[in-house]
Amino acid sequence: MDLKQHIEIMLPEIEKELQKQVARLDEERTRPFHEMLTYHMGWTGEGAGKDATGKRIRPLMVLLSASSSGADWQLALPAAAAVELVHNFSLVHDDVQDNSDKRRGRPTVWTKWGVPMAINVGDALFVISNQAMMNLAKTYPADIVLRAASILHDACLDLTRGQFLDMSYEERTDLTIEDYFPMVAGKTSALLSACTHIGALLGKANEVGQENYRKFGHHLGLAFQIQDDILGVWGDEILTGKSAASDLVEGKNSLPILYGIGKKGLFAKRWEQGPIMINEVKDVAKLLEDEGARNYAEEMAAQETHKALEYLRAANPHGAAGESILELANVLLNRKQ
Amino acid sequence: MDLKQHIEIMLPEIEKELQKQVARLDEERTRPFHEMLTYHMGWTGEGAGKDATGKRIRPLMVLLSASSSGADWQLALPAAAAVELVHNFSLVHDDVQDNSDKRRGRPTVWTKWGVPMAINVGDALFVISNQAMMNLAKTYPADIVLRAASILHDACLDLTRGQFLDMSYEERTDLTIEDYFPMVAGKTSALLSACTHIGALLGKANEVGQENYRKFGHHLGLAFQIQDDILGVWGDEILTGKSAASDLVEGKNSLPILYGIGKKGLFAKRWEQGPIMINEVKDVAKLLEDEGARNYAEEMAAQETHKALEYLRAANPHGAAGESILELANVLLNRKQ
Numbered sequence: 001m002d003l004k005q006h007i008e009i010m011l012p013e014i015e016k017e018l019q020k021q022v023a024r025l026d027e028e029r030t031r032p033f034h035e036m037l038t039y040h041m042g043w044t045g046e047g048a049g050k051d052a053t054g055k056r057i058r059p060l061m062v063l064l065s066a067s068s069s070g071a072d073w074q075l076a077l078p079a080a081a082a083v084e085l086v087h088n089f090s091l092v093h094d095d096v097q098d099n100s101d102k103r104r105g106r107p108t109v110w111t112k113w114g115v116p117m118a119i120n121v122g123d124a125l126f127v128i129s130n131q132a133m134m135n136l137a138k139t140y141p142a143d144i145v146l147r148a149a150s151i152l153h154d155a156c157l158d159l160t161r162g163q164f165l166d167m168s169y170e171e172r173t174d175l176t177i178e179d180y181f182p183m184v185a186g187k188t189s190a191l192l193s194a195c196t197h198i199g200a201l202l203g204k205a206n207e208v209g210q211e212n213y214r215k216f217g218h219h220l221g222l223a224f225q226i227q228d229d230i231l232g233v234w235g236d237e238i239l240t241g242k243s244a245a246s247d248l249v250e251g252k253n254s255l256p257i258l259y260g261i262g263k264k265g266l267f268a269k270r271w272e273q274g275p276i277m278i279n280e281v282k283d284v285a286k287l288l289e290d291e292g293a294r295n296y297a298e299e300m301a302a303q304e305t306h307k308a309l310e311y312l313r314a315a316n317p318h319g320a321a322g323e324s325i326l327e328l329a330n331v332l333l334n335r336k337q
Numbered sequence: 338m339d340l341k342q343h344i345e346i347m348l349p350e351i352e353k354e355l356q357k358q359v360a361r362l363d364e365e366r367t368r369p370f371h372e373m374l375t376y377h378m379g380w381t382g383e384g385a386g387k388d389a390t391g392k393r394i395r396p397l398m399v400l401l402s403a404s405s406s407g408a409d410w411q412l413a414l415p416a417a418a419a420v421e422l423v424h425n426f427s428l429v430h431d432d433v434q435d436n437s438d439k440r441r442g443r444p445t446v447w448t449k450w451g452v453p454m455a456i457n458v459g460d461a462l463f464v465i466s467n468q469a470m471m472n473l474a475k476t477y478p479a480d481i482v483l484r485a486a487s488i489l490h491d492a493c494l495d496l497t498r499g500q501f502l503d504m505s506y507e508e509r510t511d512l513t514i515e516d517y518f519p520m521v522a523g524k525t526s527a528l529l530s531a532c533t534h535i536g537a538l539l540g541k542a543n544e545v546g547q548e549n550y551r552k553f554g555h556h557l558g559l560a561f562q563i564q565d566d567i568l569g570v571w572g573d574e575i576l577t578g579k580s581a582a583s584d585l586v587e588g589k590n591s592l593p594i595l596y597g598i599g600k601k602g603l604f605a606k607r608w609e610q611g612p613i614m615i616n617e618v619k620d621v622a623k624l625l626e627d628e629g630a631r632n633y634a635e636e637m638a639a640q641e642t643h644k645a646l647e648y649l650r651a652a653n654p655h656g657a658a659g660e661s662i663l664e665l666a667n668v669l670l671n672r673k674q
Contacts, residue, residue, distance in 0.1 A: 024494060029519055033501040093460060097453035116434035116504055119456060123430065124497040126460070130467060130490045134483060142479035146471060149486070153467045157361060160461040164370040167453055182366055 001320040003327040007060065013074065014059045017081040019043065021132045025124065036121045037128075040092055040109050047106045054104060057332065058195045059084045064325040065199020065213050068317030076202045078135035079148055083195050085129035086152065090159055090191075092122035097167065126156075140202065148198045155194035162186020169253045173272065177258045181222070184255075189221030196220075200315070212315035216308050216329075223304035224332050229254035230297050233285050248276045248284050255300065256293035263291050305333050338657040340664040344397065347410065351396045354414040355421060356380065358469045362461065373458045374465075377429055377446050384443045391441060394669070395532045396421045401662040402536020402550050405654030413539045415472035416485055420532050422466035423489065427496055427528075429459035434504065463493075477539065485535045492531035499523020506590045510609065514595045518559070521592075526558030533557075537652070549652035553645055553666075560641035561669050566591035567634050570622050585613045585621050592637065593630035600628050642670050 001009075018041060025034040039045040042052030059080030066076035094100070095108040096118050102108065110118035133152060136145045165183040169175055196217030200210040232238070232247035233256050247254045260267040267288050270276070276284050288294070308329060317325050338346075355378060362371040376382040379389030396417030403413035431437070432445040433455050439445065447455035470489060473482045502520040506512055533554030537547040569575070569584035570593050584591045597604040604625050607613070613621050625631070645666060654662050 025498070030498050030501055032505065033498070093456050097456060115452070117501070119430050119434060119459075120497055120500050120504070122456075122460075123463070123500075124494065126463060127490060127493040127497060130486070131494065134487050134490065137480075137483055142483050143474075146474055146479050146482055150468070150471050153464060153471065156464040157461065157468065160457055160464060161362070161367050161370070163457050163460075164367055164454070167457070168369065 001324070003324040003331070006064065006321065006324045010060060010063050010073065011056060013077060014056050014063070014080055014084070015043075015053070017077040017132075018059075018084060021078075021081050021085065021128050021135075022125075024128060024131065033121075033124070036109060036113055036117060037124060039112070040088060040103075040121060040125075042104070045106075052104050052106055056084060057328075058087050058191060060328065061192065061195040061217065061325070062199040062202075064321050064328060065196045065217075065317075066203040067199075067321035068315075068319065068325050069200045069203025069205040069209065069213070070318055071203035073321070075136075075139045076199060078132045078138075079152075079198050079202060082129045082133040082152060083191060083198070085125050085132060086156060086159075087191060089122045089125035089129060090163075092118055092125060094163070096122075097163070136202070144201065148201055151194050151197050151201070155190040158186040158190035160186075162188075162190065166253070170251075175253055175258055176262045177255065180253070180255050180258050183253070184222060184225045185218075188225040189218045192221035192224070193217035205315070209315055212311050216311040216315055219304045219308035219311060220329055220332065223301050223308055226255050226297055226301040226304060227333065229256055230294065230301065233257070233288060234294060239282060239285065246276075246278075246281045246285075248281055248288075249278055251275060256288060256297040259293040259296050260288045260291055263293075265291050267291050267293070301333075308333070338661070340661040340668070343401065343658065343661045347397060347400050348393060350411065350414060351393050351400070351417055351421070352380075352390070354418040354469075355396075358415075358418050358422065358465050358472075359462075361465060361468065370458075370461070373446060373450055373454060374461060376449070377425060377440075377458060377462075379441070382443075389441050389443055393421060394665075395424050395528060397665065398529065398532040398554065398662070399536040399539075401658050401665060402533045402554075402654075403540040404536075404658035405652075405656065405662050406537045406540020406542040406546065406550070407655055408540035410658070412473075412476045413536060415469050415475075416489075416535050416539060419466045419470040419489060420528060420535070422462050422469060423493060423496075424528060426459045426462035426466060427500075429455055429462060431500070433459075434500070473539070481538065485538055488531050488534050488538070492527040495523040495527030497523075499525075499527065503590070507588075512590055512595055513599050514592065517590070517592050517595050520590070521559060521562045522555075525562040526555045529558035529561075530554035542652070546652055549648050553648040553652055556641045556645035556648060557666055557669065560638050560645055563592050563634055563638040563641060564670065566593055567631065567638065570594070570625060571631060576619060576622065583613075583615075583618045583622075585618055585625075586615055588612060593625060593634040596630040596633050597625045597628055600630075602628050604628050604630070638670075645670070 022037050022041065025037060035044060042048055062076055062080040062083055063073040067073040091103065092109050095103055096110045096115055100108055101111045109121050133149045136148060162183050166187060193214050197210055197214035200213035205213060232252065232254055238246045247257060261271055270284060312326060312329060359374050359378065362374060372381060379385055399417040399420055400410040400413055404410040428440060429446050432440055433447045433452055437445055438448045446458050470486045473485060499520050503524060530551050534547055534551035537550035542550060569589065569591055575583045584594060598608055607621060649663060649666060
């Protein structure tokens with residue numbers, strides 16, 4: 001069984017588990033509320049379907065980590081649902097915080113139902129994530145359930161830390177690449193490392209094994225984010241003008257941009273002068289590349305990728321799931337947009 | 338030891354536990370974030386102090402329920418902190434949702450730091466609540482901790498249900514008193530019944546005892562809310578003009594107002610015609626009283642009070658804490674603003 005087959009088998013089970021969890025709100029009085037959640041999850045409303053659900057990378061990571069540690073992955077489904085619900089809670093709140101009107105090509109929850117409702121939808125997804133995790137108690141001993149819940153809680157606090165840093169950076173002009181990693185550790189790595197950690201825990205890996213899985217997820221998250229940062233400046237769609245979502249235009253504090261600021265050269269000068277316009281994107285991207293930002297970011301991505309794969313090797317993932325988790329990591333790390 | 342003495346001993350311990358939990362964010366990079374939480378909790382910033390913290394009714398209820406069930410209340414401190422953190426998470430988000438600029442006489446978090454930060458502050462309080470509850474595992478068996486966490490999670494989902502109903506009612510003009518109780522059950526009763534339920538669980542009350550404590554909290558919450566609704570229309574401060582926060586002016590769907598709407602008399606006619614002005618408050622309150630809304634609400638408050646006290650009696654709370662919990666219930670039920 002390869003990754004494609006694993007995904008084909010696991011994805012429908014993940015969706016079923018998620019739908020079961022969210023159905024807690026599927027009651028007469030709260031039906032419109034339930035619909036806000038099912039809309040965001042990609043199951044209902046305009047544009048519902050595969051493109052709207054997202055790729056469910058995080059729950060797949062939980063299940064593949066559990067399976068490659070030696071457990072029946074079906075037992076880990078409540079935990080897989082829990083992490084995906086946390087991810088989606090944070091997306092709903094992020095969209096409000098960033099004033100984003102589109103998510104996966106569809107209007108965001110707050111644009112459809114307003115900010116107050118969207119805050120409540122995010123809160124509900126978070127609560128249901130907690131409830132989903134408790135469902136592990138049907139098949140796991142209570143102390144393991146507590147441990148899994150605690151790992152996810154810690155990752156959630158990291159999410160709020162990362163979100164705080166990200167938002168507070170918006171007003172600052174004195175940032176350096178030192179400021180990058182604490183933010184990204186919270187925003188991207190924390191949840192991914194919780195996925196692989198919880199998966200290994202539920203797969204009954206020993207302490208050392210769990211730690212290897214955890215670090216694999218952590219570095220995978222960092223590598224993935226840096227890749228994303230590189231694409232955000234030099235991605236094909238951005239340079240050809242197909243997408244206007246250049247990190248340069250949006251003023252994101254991404255790794256190459258922070259590197260360029262730290263260089264205090266021509267890029268930094270241009271950056272200080274205010275927002276970069278769409279018609280400048282190509283030239284400024286070239287300038288940033290000439291100052292070494294792309295090389296630096298690619299080098300960092302390669303380092304993190306190397307670490308991720310080292311820890312995965314050390315974790316010694318078993319069987320077909322072990323091959324699939326490596327395959328999934330490679331897909332994430334080499335992804336082209 | 339009476340209620341006053343219990344409060345004198347317990348309150349400092351509650352604050353200490355809360356501060357310890359929130360200190361998770363007290364790190365160099367996230368210090369300004371930590372300060373947003375400590376400001377909201379009433380410990381720092383302008384107007385910090387007793388008036389700013391709130392009365393900590395909910396954690397007191399947890400501790401008195403635990404103690405009157407026969408446990409050392411100190412053991413229940415992490416759970417007491419957890420419910421208070423949930424309460425405060427919901428206040429921070431409520432203030433954004435209701436566009437309220439003052440809370441306990443001080444500027445709200447969103448007015449000081451903006452909506453995006455306030456959403457994140459609420460999220461962090463919620464996460465820390467989860468983490469606080471996990472700390473019970475130091476002294477309680479894992480299955481009890483899971484049970485306590487699950488009770489709180491269920492109450493949190495009820496909070497989001499109540500919040501949804503409250504917000505969706507704003508646009509509706511066809512409401513009846515039937516719509517009142519599901520909303521209030523979520524917004525006020527759910528958390529209070531979780532407090533007494535969790536307290537009894539941690540006090541090792543048996544199933545029947547836990548259920549009596551839970552129902553005591555539930556009906557206490559309803560009675561308390563209805564009292565609050567009565568004061569919101571006919572409170573001294575409102576009728577004498579000392580406070581402009583009349584529920585009539587704010588258009589709240591409170592119990593007496595819903596009763597008046599259902600009567601389809603002169604009050605309902607006036608209500609339909611749009612917002613009630615401050616200079617009308619006295620006359621409209623009189624009209625609503627003449628149509629029987631005050632009597633009805635007082636009767637309902639009396640019924641809920643009676644039920645609450647019946648369940649408390651059935652719970653048979655022990656010792657000095659048992660007397661204090663009854664005293665606290667009476668304070669809440671007979672309170673004058």
